[in-house]
Amino acid sequence: xxxxxxxxxxxxxxxxxxxxxxxxxxxxxxxxxxxxxxxxxxxxxxxxxxxxxxxxxxxxxxxxxxxxxxxxxxxxxxxxxxxxxxxxxxxxxxxxxxxxxxxxxxxxxxxxxxxxxxxxxxxxxxxxxxxxxxxxxxxxxxxxxxxxxxxxxxxxxxxxxxxxxxxxxxxxxxxxxxxxxxxxxxxxxxxxxxxxxxxxxxxxxxxxxxxxxxxxxxxxxxxxxxxxxxxxxxxxxxxxxxxxxxxxxxxxxxxxxxxxxxxxxxxxxxxxxxxxxxxxxxxxxxxxxxxxxxxxxxxxxxxxxxxxxxxxxxxxxxxxxxxxxxxxxxxxxxxxxxxxxxxxxxxxxxxxxxxxxxxxxxxxxxxxxxxxxxxxxxxxxxxxxxxxxxxxxxxxxxxxxxxxxxxxxxxxxxxxxxxxxxxxxxxxxxxxxxxxxxxxxxxxxxxxxxxxxxxxxxxxxxxxxxxxxxxxxxxxxxxxxxxxxxxxxxxxxxxxxxxxxxxxxxxxxxxxxxxxxxxxxxxxxxxxxxxxxxxxxxxxxxxxxxxxxxxxxxxxxxxxxxxxxxxxxxxxxxxxxxxxxxxxxxxxxxxxxxxxxxxxxxxxxxxxxxxxxxxxxxxxxxxxxxxxxxxxxxxxxxxxxxxxxx
Amino acid sequence: xxxxxxxxxxxxxxxxxxxxxxxxxxxxxxxxxxxxxxxxxxxxxxxxxxxxxxxxxxxxxxxxxxxxxxxxxxxxxxxxxxxxxxxxxxxxxxxxxxxxxxxxxxxxxxxxxxxxxxxxxxxxxxxxxxxxxxxxxxxxxxxxxxxxxxxxxxxxxxxxxxxxxxxxxx
Numbered sequence: 001x002x003x004x005x006x007x008x009x010x011x012x013x014x015x016x017x018x019x020x021x022x023x024x025x026x027x028x029x030x031x032x033x034x035x036x037x038x039x040x041x042x043x044x045x046x047x048x049x050x051x052x053x054x055x056x057x058x059x060x061x062x063x064x065x066x067x068x069x070x071x072x073x074x075x076x077x078x079x080x081x082x083x084x085x086x087x088x089x090x091x092x093x094x095x096x097x098x099x100x101x102x103x104x105x106x107x108x109x110x111x112x113x114x115x116x117x118x119x120x121x122x123x124x125x126x127x128x129x130x131x132x133x134x135x136x137x138x139x140x141x142x143x144x145x146x147x148x149x150x151x152x153x154x155x156x157x158x159x160x161x162x163x164x165x166x167x168x169x170x171x172x173x174x175x176x177x178x179x180x181x182x183x184x185x186x187x188x189x190x191x192x193x194x195x196x197x198x199x200x201x202x203x204x205x206x207x208x209x210x211x212x213x214x215x216x217x218x219x220x221x222x223x224x225x226x227x228x229x230x231x232x233x234x235x236x237x238x239x240x241x242x243x244x245x246x247x248x249x250x251x252x253x254x255x256x257x258x259x260x261x262x263x264x265x266x267x268x269x270x271x272x273x274x275x276x277x278x279x280x281x282x283x284x285x286x287x288x289x290x291x292x293x294x295x296x297x298x299x300x301x302x303x304x305x306x307x308x309x310x311x312x313x314x315x316x317x318x319x320x321x322x323x324x325x326x327x328x329x330x331x332x333x334x335x336x337x338x339x340x341x342x343x344x345x346x347x348x349x350x351x352x353x354x355x356x357x358x359x360x361x362x363x364x365x366x367x368x369x370x371x372x373x374x375x376x377x378x379x380x381x382x383x384x385x386x387x388x389x390x391x392x393x394x395x396x397x398x399x400x401x402x403x404x405x406x407x408x409x410x411x412x413x414x415x416x417x418x419x420x421x422x423x424x425x426x427x428x429x430x431x432x433x434x435x436x437x438x439x440x441x442x443x444x445x446x447x448x449x450x451x452x453x454x455x456x457x458x459x460x461x462x463x464x465x466x467x468x469x470x471x472x473x474x475x476x477x478x479x480x481x482x483x484x485x486x487x488x489x490x491x492x493x494x495x496x497x498x499x500x501x502x503x504x505x506x507x508x509x510x511x512x513x514x515x516x517x518x519x520x521x522x523x524x525x526x527x528x529x530x531x532x533x534x535x536x537x538x539x540x541x542x543x544x545x546x547x548x549x550x551x552x553x554x555x556x557x558x559x560x561x562x563x564x565x566x567x568x569x570x571x572x573x574x575x576x577x578x579x580x581x582x583x584x585x586x587x588x589x590x591x592x593x594x595x596x597x598x599x600x601x602x603x604x605x606x607x608x609x610x611x612x613x614x615x616x617x618x619x620x621x622x623x624x625x626x627x628x629x630x631x632x633x634x635x636x637x638x639x640x641x642x643x644x645x646x
Numbered sequence: 647x648x649x650x651x652x653x654x655x656x657x658x659x660x661x662x663x664x665x666x667x668x669x670x671x672x673x674x675x676x677x678x679x680x681x682x683x684x685x686x687x688x689x690x691x692x693x694x695x696x697x698x699x700x701x702x703x704x705x706x707x708x709x710x711x712x713x714x715x716x717x718x719x720x721x722x723x724x725x726x727x728x729x730x731x732x733x734x735x736x737x738x739x740x741x742x743x744x745x746x747x748x749x750x751x752x753x754x755x756x757x758x759x760x761x762x763x764x765x766x767x768x769x770x771x772x773x774x775x776x777x778x779x780x781x782x783x784x785x786x787x788x789x790x791x792x793x794x795x796x797x798x799x800x801x802x803x804x805x806x807x808x809x810x811x812x813x814x815x816x
Contacts, residue, residue, distance in 0.1 A: 359668055366672045381683040383701060383753075388679035392671075507718050507738040560742075569742040588718075588739030597718050597739045 003066050006054025007145040013047035013098070014139060016040045017132035024125015027118060034121045041109050041124050044131055045102035052099045055144055056086045065152040068092060068144040074158040074565045076535035084169040085159045090293060090309075091144035093172055097289075098134050100173065101180045105131065108184060108209070115205060119191060126187040133316050141309045158565030161536070167227030171220060175247060178217025179285040182254055184209040186282035189275045190324055193331040198275065203265035206278065208624050210261055214254045215620035221247050222613040233571030233586045235505065235601040237609060240389045245368040246288030249361055253281035256357040258620065263350050267412055269339045270347075272332040273354070279324045284361075286317045296372050342414035349410055352403045356396050363392040394447055397493055401454035404486060408465035423461055430457035441502065451497030455490040462486050478626035485619025492612025498605040505602075507588065511595040519602035521583065522546045528587075528596065536561045538572070541587045541596060545576055560587045582606050681753060686730040689756065696756050699765075703751040707731060711746060724752070724762075734762045741769040 020040035023033060055068075059082045064070040072085045072092070087096040105127050112120040138144070188206045192198050224247065229237040238244065257277040263270040290296075294310025341347040367384050374382050405426070409419045434453025441448060462483050469475050508516055515524035526542040538561040545554040556574035563570065576583040581604040588597030684694040686704040694700055704724030711722040718737050725731035734752055744750060744767065754764035 355664070359664075362668055363672065366676065370676055381701075383681045383683070384676050385679055385681060388676050391675045391679070509716075509718055571742055586739075591713065592715070599739050 002054050002061075003058050003063065003145040003147070006051040006058075007139075007143065009047040009050035009054065010095075010098075010135060010139060010145075013044045013051065013102070014132060014135040016043040016047065017128045017135055020044065020128030021125050021132055024121050024123075024128055027122050027125065029118065031117070034117050037121050037124055037128075038109050038112075041105045041128065044128065045106040048095075048099045048102040048135075052086070052095055055092055055095060056083055058145075059083060059086050062156070064154070064156050065147050065149055066144070067146045067148045070148055070153050070156045072159050073156040074535065075155055076564060077156075077159060077164070078534050080169065081159060081164050085163070087172050088159050088163045088168065091138070091142040093176075094134070094138050094142055094293075095144055096173065097176050097180060098131065098138060100176045101127075101131050101134060101183065104177075104181055104184060119195065122191040122194060123184075123187045126190050127183060130183055130187070130320070133320075137309070137312055137316065141312050156565075158535070158563065161561065161563045161566070161568045161570045162231060164535075165227065165231050167223060167231060171223040171227055174216050174223060175220030178213055178215075178220050178254075179247075179250060179288065181209065181213025181216055182250060182282040182285050184213065185257065185278040186324070189278035190327060193275060193324075193327050196331060198264070198271045200265050200268060203261050203274070204629065206274075207258075207261045207265060208629055210254065210257055210278075211620045211624050214251075214258050215617040217247070217251050217254060218613055218617040218620065221251060222610050222617070225613075226610050229606070230573055230575060233573045234599070235503075235573070235584050235586070235603065237499075237606065240367065240386050242368050243292050245364050246291045249364050249368075250281050250284040250288060252357050252361040252364065253277060253284050256354045256361075257281050259350050259353050259357075263347055267339060267341070267347060269341070270350075272328075275328060275332055277354075279321075279328060283317070283321045283324075286313070286320060289313055290317055291368065341412070344410065344415045344417065344420075346407070346410045346412050349403055349407055353400065356400050356403070360393065360396050363389065363396075397496075398447075398450055398454055401451070401458055401490065401493060404489065405454065405457040405461050407486070408461050408483075422464060426460035426464065427457055430454070430460060445501050448497050448501050451494055455494040458490040459487060476626050476628075478623045478628070481619040481621070481623030481626070483619070484622060485616045488612045488615025488617075488619060490612070491608050491615060492610075495605045495608025495610075495612055499603050499609065503601060503603045503606075505599065507597060507599050509591060509595055510598045511593060516600065517548075518583065518600045519581075520548055521602075522548060522550070523583075523585070523600060525596070525598065527594070528590075531559070533561065535565065536563045536570075538562070539587070539590075541574070541585075541598070543574060543585055545583060556583070556585050558585045558587045577607065579607060580604060683751075686724055686726040686732060687728070689732045689762065690730040690760075694756055696758055699753065699755055701751055701753045702732075702756075702762060703749065704731070705749050706744070706746050708746045724750070732760060732762055734764050736764040736767055738767075740767055743769040 017040075020037055020043075023037040023040065028034060028037075057063075058066045058069050059073055060079065062069070062073065062075050062082075064073075068089060068091045072089045073082055077085065085092075087093040105124065108127070109120070109124060112124075115123075185206050188202070188209070192202055221244075224244070225237045228239070229235065257274065257280075260270050260274045260277055264274045290310065290313040294313055296310065367388055371382050371384055374380065406420075406423055409415065409423055430453045433456050434449045437452045438446065438449035466475075466480075466483050469479060504519055506516075506518070510516065510525040512525060512527040515522055517523070522545070524544040524546070526544060528539050528541050531538050531540045538559040540557050540559045543556045543558070545556055546552060554576050556576055558574035559572040561570040561572060562568075571586050573584055573586040575585075581602060584601035584603060586599045588599055590596055681699055681701045682694075683701045683703065686702070688694050689702050694702065702724065704726050707723040707725045711720065713720050718739065719735065720737070720740065721733060721735045723731050723733050734754075736752070736754075741750075748769060751768040752762060752764040753766040753768070754762055756762050
């Protein structure tokens with residue numbers, strides 16, 4: 001009964017989405033009709049919430065007559081994983097996607113007091129149209145409420161053990177919040193094109209939403225990487241896997257958008273470029289959905305394989321991208337403005353940032369689609385590995401750091417050359433540091449040394465400007481946010497460079513009571529005991545980690561788990577996490593005589609990768625709380641915009 | 647030409663130049679880092695090049711896995727059950743789902759003696775899942791083991807929320 005109610009609620013949400021899109025796109029000038037369009041948005045949110053609650057109920061109540069529940073859950077599963085299993089597979093995760101879309105739309109409506117009502121109605125109409133596409137996809141190709149009657153199984157097939165983890169509870173909601181959140185800048189861009197108006201006020205509106213969506217996407221990707229690190233059990237944190245790339249591409253586009261919007265807001269240039277980026281960012285989040293959900297490839301967290309779904313998303317993608325780009329081609333010329341700027345200006349460095357990010361986007365796109373294209377054309381299979389991505393991302397990342405170091409001293413429009421003195425000073429200090437690192441660490445790795453030097457340079461120039469501002473006593477939240485985000489970028493890049501090149505990894509055969517040395521530490525293997533979890537049995541290795549002189553004993557217990565329901569085997573790593581380095585052990589396989597194959601990792605600065613990314617996200621959120629946006633919020637709603645529609 | 651148009655022309659030319667440069671680099675570098683996949687028949691017939699990094703795959707032949715007694719070296723035979731098989735040597739930890747009879751992928755190089763020395767062994771995490779490269783091979787349909795708890799539900803078999811289980815040499 002409850003699942004049927006969920007299905008019904010979802011259908012109602014679809015009807016409301018249809019109503020909202022017709023109403024919103026017709027953009028009536030009548031106040032009552034505009035309010036009606038807005039209330040339909042709240043209706044979509046409320047009914048998606050009901051549908052989602054019905055699905056969660058089916059999971060918690062172990063209703064295995066629902067096919068999706070039977071596929072994803074099991075009576076032995078702890079209750080919190082039963083709840084999170086609701087978004088552990090394709091159908092449920094898409095329902096979550098719809099719910100999050102509803103949340104963004106509702107939030108936009110609640111915060112719409114600052115926008116002209118006419119404009120808001122348009123934006124909500126576009127969002128409702130997108131939501132209609134999403135809901136129809138769920139209803140017609142991947143309905144989570146389908147029943148298995150009369151063949152109801154006695155117990156479910158269990159949730160994939162990889163997904164039985166805290167990471168899965170939080171990673172998808174955040175990631176989807178990022179993906180779907182990019183629909184708001186998209187809708188704002190399309191509405192602006194329809195209205196034929198892009199100005200600083202529009203850019204200010206758009207920035208708030210873009211920053212929030214971008215920050216959530218950043219957190220989502222970071223959590224995913226961290227999850228892969230501790231849950232896959234083999235110490236990798238980024239695989240250039242197509243599914244990861246699918247989330248990285250919209251992130252790159254959104255990062256470019258965040259920067260280009262700042263230029264549009266402050267200087268009124270880059271207008272058409274900003275609009276194009278807003279369209280691109282959301283298109284890539286749809287492309288990501290296509291790559292992950294269509295089954296064109298199967299990889300780390302792919303969900304389901306079904307050509308029907310692939311075709312639906314592909315057609316939807318073509319309509320959204322084709323429609324918005326045609327509109328862009330027809331209208332964007334009007335938005336262009338010619339405002340000059342010198343080479344030594346913020347604008348120009350933002351341009352450098354955007355070019356680097358867009359080139360990175362092209363690289364990831366190529367590396368992700370080339371194997372699919374090759375297979376489609378020749379039938380043969382190829383794989384494009386990490387060296388391809390590294391060949392581009394190492395120089396591009398370093399270049400981006402170098403450009404970033406100049407940013408704090410630059411003014412809009414033009415900057416006097418004299419102010420660069422401080423930048424060169426900082427460069428001198430950073431270079432000395434880089435050379436030291438080069439001698440101490442590893443004379444061969446010039447890349448690490450330059451990454452250290454460039455990150456230090458970025459931090460120094462930003463810190464100097466920050467302290468200047470502090471002394472002057474004026475520190476807008478937007479400035480603090482930017483500085484934090486840039487610190488985060490420097491920290492993350494440094495972490496990536498160091499952990500990618502300075503980690504040690506060894507596979508050894510260890511018999512009980514034997515020990516090996518790992519990066520100055522002593523690892524002693526005590527033995528293996530059997531333990532029993534709620535839905536698995538495991539062999540747990542006990543390792544003692546000590547400093548070379550025997551001090552600071554630390555116990556690590558990596559596991560090899562066998563899950564009862566699916567018979568899957570999982571490797572649970574034992575991790576001694578530290579700010580400066582992780583020690584990471586995983587059990588391989590039992591060998592004769594009680595010995596085990598053991599993999600030992602020592603990973604310096606691996607935490608910095610994620611901490612840096614979180615700092616970036618924090619900076620993005622902080623920037624939203626700047627006074628100028630607050631002022632905008634307090635201001636009474638502007639009278640309805642003049643009819644300038646071209 | 648008026649200066650505004652001229653500026654626009656330069657900008658367009660510059661963008662075209664950047665775009666073509668990037669495209670050329672992309673094709674060049676992805677060509678260098680591309681690993682072709684070869685089924686057992688191609689490895690045996692000599693179609694797979696010797697000394698180049700490539701991917702191969704097949705089923706692990708029953709009873710062919712031999713562990714070295716003093717280190718982590720292991721040898722096994724990959725077969726397509728159609729008469730083509732080749733030996734693989736690897737040092738390190740095998741993925742959790744590495745079993746005899748399972749379809750797996752190896753990445754590494756083929757030496758002149760026809761032995762594949764693997765730097766990476768890939769298997770998949772789900773019992774019902776077969777690496778996509780192996781799906782195309784004849785006689786290697788994924789083991790049709792519909793879950794007994796789930797009669798008549800087709801997607802139970804095609805469920806592919808699987809993870810690549812990677813192990814590789816340092």
